Amino acid sequence: MHPAFSVIFLTTLIGVGxxxxxxxxxxxxxxxxxxxxxxxxxxxxxxxxxxxxxxxGAGLAASFFHLGRPERAWRSAACWRTSWxxxxxxxxxxxxxxxxxxxxxxxxGWSPHLFTFGNGAEVDLSQxxxxxxxxxxxxxxxxxxxxxxxxxxxxxxxxxxxVINYTxxxxxxxxxxxxxxxxxxxxxxxxxxxxxxIFTTLVAFLTRTASLMRxxxxxYKSTLESAIGIRHARIEQKAQGAMAGSFNTREYFHGxxxxxxxxxxxLFLVLVFPVPLLLASIGxxxxxxxxxxxxxxxQYLGLIAERWFFFAQANHPQNLYYQTV
Amino acid sequence: xxQLALVIDLNVCVGCHACVTSCKEWNTSGTAxxxxxxxxxxxxxxxxxxxxxxxxxxxxxxxxxTVHFPKSCLHCEDxxxxxxxxxxxxxxxxxxxxxxxDSEKCIGCNYCSWACPYGARxxxxxxxxxxxxxxxxxxxxxxxxxxxxxxxxxxxxxPTSARLFGDVNDPNSxxxxxxxxxxxxxxxxxxxxxxxxxxLPRRKTRITIHEDELIRADNPLKKERQxxxxxxxxxxxxxxxSW
Numbered sequence: 001m002h003p004a005f006s007v008i009f010l011t012t013l014i015g016v017g018x019x020x021x022x023x024x025x026x027x028x029x030x031x032x033x034x035x036x037x038x039x040x041x042x043x044x045x046x047x048x049x050x051x052x053x054x055x056x057g058a059g060l061a062a063s064f065f066h067l068g069r070p071e072r073a074w075r076s077a078a079c080w081r082t083s084w085x086x087x088x089x090x091x092x093x094x095x096x097x098x099x100x101x102x103x104x105x106x107x108x109g110w111s112p113h114l115f116t117f118g119n120g121a122e123v124d125l126s127q128x129x130x131x132x133x134x135x136x137x138x139x140x141x142x143x144x145x146x147x148x149x150x151x152x153x154x155x156x157x158x159x160x161x162x163v164i165n166y167t168x169x170x171x172x173x174x175x176x177x178x179x180x181x182x183x184x185x186x187x188x189x190x191x192x193x194x195x196x197x198i199f200t201t202l203v204a205f206l207t208r209t210a211s212l213m214r215x216x217x218x219x220y221k222s223t224l225e226s227a228i229g230i231r232h233a234r235i236e237q238k239a240q241g242a243m244a245g246s247f248n249t250r251e252y253f254h255g256x257x258x259x260x261x262x263x264x265x266x267l268f269l270v271l272v273f274p275v276p277l278l279l280a281s282i283g284x285x286x287x288x289x290x291x292x293x294x295x296x297x298x299q300y301l302g303l304i305a306e307r308w309f310f311f312a313q314a315n316h317p318q319n320l321y322y323q324t325v
Numbered sequence: 326x327x328q329l330a331l332v333i334d335l336n337v338c339v340g341c342h343a344c345v346t347s348c349k350e351w352n353t354s355g356t357a358x359x360x361x362x363x364x365x366x367x368x369x370x371x372x373x374x375x376x377x378x379x380x381x382x383x384x385x386x387x388x389x390x391t392v393h394f395p396k397s398c399l400h401c402e403d404x405x406x407x408x409x410x411x412x413x414x415x416x417x418x419x420x421x422x423x424x425x426x427d428s429e430k431c432i433g434c435n436y437c438s439w440a441c442p443y444g445a446r447x448x449x450x451x452x453x454x455x456x457x458x459x460x461x462x463x464x465x466x467x468x469x470x471x472x473x474x475x476x477x478x479x480x481x482x483x484p485t486s487a488r489l490f491g492d493v494n495d496p497n498s499x500x501x502x503x504x505x506x507x508x509x510x511x512x513x514x515x516x517x518x519x520x521x522x523x524x525l526p527r528r529k530t531r532i533t534i535h536e537d538e539l540i541r542a543d544n545p546l547k548k549e550r551q552x553x554x555x556x557x558x559x560x561x562x563x564x565x566x567s568w
Contacts, residue, residue: 001439066434066435067432067433067434068431068432068433068434068435068448068452068453068454069431069432069433069453069454070432072412072430072431072432073432075411075412075413075414075430075432076411076412076432076434077411078411078412078413079408079410079411079412079413082407082408082409083408083409083410083411083436084409085409085411085434085436086411086412089411147436150409151405151409151439151440152405152516153405153442153516154439221515221516222442222513222515222516224381226512226513226514226515227512227513228381228392228394228512228524229510229511229512229524229526230381230383230392230526230527232383232384234383234384234385235381235382235383236381236382237379237380237381237382238380238381238382238391239378239379239380240377240379241342241345241374241377241378241379241396242371242372242374242377243370244364244368244369244370244371245369245371246371246372246374246377246447247373247438247447247448247450248444248447251435251438251448252444316439316442316444317442317443317513317516318441318442318443318444319444321379321396321443321444322444
C-alpha cells in the first residue's frame with residue numbers, strides 16, 4: 001500500500017494522546033486507593049489533559065487531509081454497525097470530549113462527590129469520568145487497529161497483532177511523554193511512568209518482532225492464477241490497460257526502492273526501541289526532563305517510520321493485475 | 326432475487342478496448358459526474374475508468390497464448406467494499422444486486438477500495454469521490470431506448486460478443502446458460518466475495534483424424550483410389566457434370 005502521511009500522523013499522534021491520558025488517569029485511580037500520592041488538579045491533570053487534547057486534535061486534523069471531501073466528514077458516523085472506520089470516527093470525538101470535560105473539572109475544581117467505597121476511598125465525578133475516558137481510550141486503540149486488521153486480503157494486517165501493536169506503541173510513547181511531563185511537573189512520578197514506558201516498549205518490541213516474523217513468511221492466498229482464473233505456472237502480464245499509471249498504481253504501491261524499504265525497517269527498529277530505552281533509563285536516574293523528552297521525540301520519529309513501514313509492507317492482491325505497463 | 330452481472334468470454338475477446346472506450350463515453354456524461362482525465366495531452370496522462378482491458382501471456386515461447394482480460398467491478402454477491410464504508414455511500418441494490426456509490430455521500434476516504442481485492446474502484450482525481458462500474462444503471466432501465474439497447478454500453482460495443490449481460494440468479498438466462506455450459510468461473514474465489522460477474526475460459530476445439538479418414542472411401546470416380554492411381558488430369562465428376 002502507498003503510505004499516506006495523513007494516516008501515519010493520525011495513528012501515531014492519537015496513540016501518544018491516548019497513552020498520555022491513560023498515564024494521567026492511572027495516577028488518579030491509584031491515588032484513590034492510596035498507592036500513589038494525590039496530584040495537583042490544575043497543574044498536573046488539567047495541563048496534562050490539555051497536552052493530550054493537543055495531540056488528539058493534531059491527529060484529527062491530519063486525518064482530514066486523507067479525505068477527498070473533508071466537508072462531508074460528518075456523514076461518516078452513519079455506519080457504525082458495520083464499519084470500523086465509522087466507529088473510530090465516533091469514538092475519537094467522544095474520547096476527546098470526555099478528556100476535555102475531565103480536564104475542565106480538574107481546572108475548575110468542581111467535582112461533586114458521588115459515592116464512597118468500603119475502605120473509605122471517595123469517588124467523585126472526575127474519577128468516574130476519568131475511568132469512562134480510559135475505557136474510551138482503549139476502545140479507540142481497538143477500533144483504530146481493527147480498521148486495518150479487518151481487511152482480510154491485506155494479509156500483513158489481518159492479525160490480532162495489528163491491534164496489539166497499535167495499543168502498545170500508543171502506551172509506550174504516551175507513558176514516555178508522561179515521564180518527561182512528570183519530570184517537569186511532579187518528579188515523584190518519573191520512576192512510575194518511566195518504568196511503565198520501558199516495560200511497554202519492551203513488550204512492543206516482542207509483539208512487533210512477532211508481526212515482522214509472521215509477515216516475512218506470509219503465504220499469499222491470491223496468485224495470478226486465481227486473479228485471472230487461468231491454470232498455468234507461467235503467466236506474465238503484458239499490458240495493464242493504461243500507459244501512465246492509474247489510481248490502482250498510485251494507491252497500492254509504495255514506490256520506494258527495496259533499499260529504502262529495508263532501511264526504514266531498520267531505522268524504526270533502532271529509533272523506537274534501543275535508543276529511547278537507553279535515553280529513558282538515564283533520564284529516569286537523573287530525573288532529566290530534557291533526556292526524557294528527547295527519548296520521547298526519538299521514539300515518535302521512529303513510530304512515524306514504523307507506521308510508514310506498516311503501510312508499505314501490506315501487499316494488496318489487486319497488485320497482481322498491475323505488474324507491467 | 327435478481328443479480329445482474331456480466332459474463333465475459335475470454336475465448337473470443339480480442340483485446341480491442343471497444344468496451345473501455347464505449348464505457349468511458351457513456352459514463353463520463355452519467356449522473357455521478359464526469360470521469361476526470363488528468364494531463365490528457367501531456368506527459369503521464371491518467372484518468373478514471375470503470376473498465377480496463379489487460380493482456381497476459383500464458384506459457385513460454387513458442388507455446389504461448391495471449392489472453393486479453395477485461396476487468397471491471399464484479400458486483401459481488403457479498404461485496405467487501407460495502408460494509409466498510411463509513412457513510413453508507415457504498416451500497417448494493419436489493420432489487421438487482423448492482424453495487425453503487427452514492428456520489429453525494431462519498432467522502433473519498435479510499436477505504437472501500439482497500440477492501441476490494443480486485444482493484445475495481447478508482448478515486449476520481451477531480452471530484453475526489455470513488456467511482457466504479459454501475460452496469461450502466463442509467464441505461465438498462467431507460468424505457469426511451471429500444472429494448473435491445475437496454476444493455477450496458479460495453480456489451481453493445483463488443484464486436485465479438487464476448488460480453489453477455491443478464492441475471493445470473495435466473496437459471497434459464499443466457500448468462501446462466503453460458504456459465505453452466507461453458508465452464509464459467511469466478512475471480513479470486515479465496516476471499517468469499519461471490520463475484521456475480523463470471524469469466525468463460527479459453528477453449529480449444531480439437532478433432533481427432535485418423536490417417537485412413539484422410540482418403541475418401543466413397544469416391545464415385547475413384548480419383549483418389551490407391552492403386553492404380555488415375556492420371557491427375559483425368560476428368561472428375563465435378564468437372565464433367567453441371568449440378
